[in-house]
Amino acid sequence: MIVKKKKVFLDASIFVAAAGSADGGSSLILKICKGLCFFAVTTRKILLEAQINIRKKLSSEALLRFYKEIGDLNPDIIKSPSIEKLNQYNNIIALKDRHVLAAALDSKSDFLITLDCKHFKTEAIRQANLPLTILTPKEFLEMVKKEYK
DSSP: OOOOOOEEEHHHHHHHHHHHHHSSSHHHHHHHSSSSEEEEEEEEEHHHHHHHHHHHHHHHHHHHHEEEEEEEEEEEEEOOOHHHHHHTTTTTGGGGGHHHHHHHHTTOOEEEOOOHHHSSSSHHHHHTTTEEEEOHHHHHHHHHHHHHH
């Protein structure tokens, strides 16, 4: 029996947190996405955003960890959404985060993992009935633990 891997779309916050803590939940998510059940999806824009934030806020060791993790993870890097696609989400998410939501939906990901609860865990997003599940790293890890014992 062939099991279809589920797509996990990763926001920049996951890469930044993983670079900052090799033992944290975000690092564990990157490890899980190298396995048999899940694979990572992101965009160049998200990777660039993560790189900029790591350079600004963290050590050079963290930046090296980020580069190594990206190489080991080998995520599916999709094109950033068009402005027309972005505009479809103007009323449900902050303008600066439209590219993340639009790309996650374009990629037909099963999950969007982010630490940005302020913009992604809102009533407008809940009411939009989007065809993916938006989770924090903790929520994703709890779900994986429960479903993949």
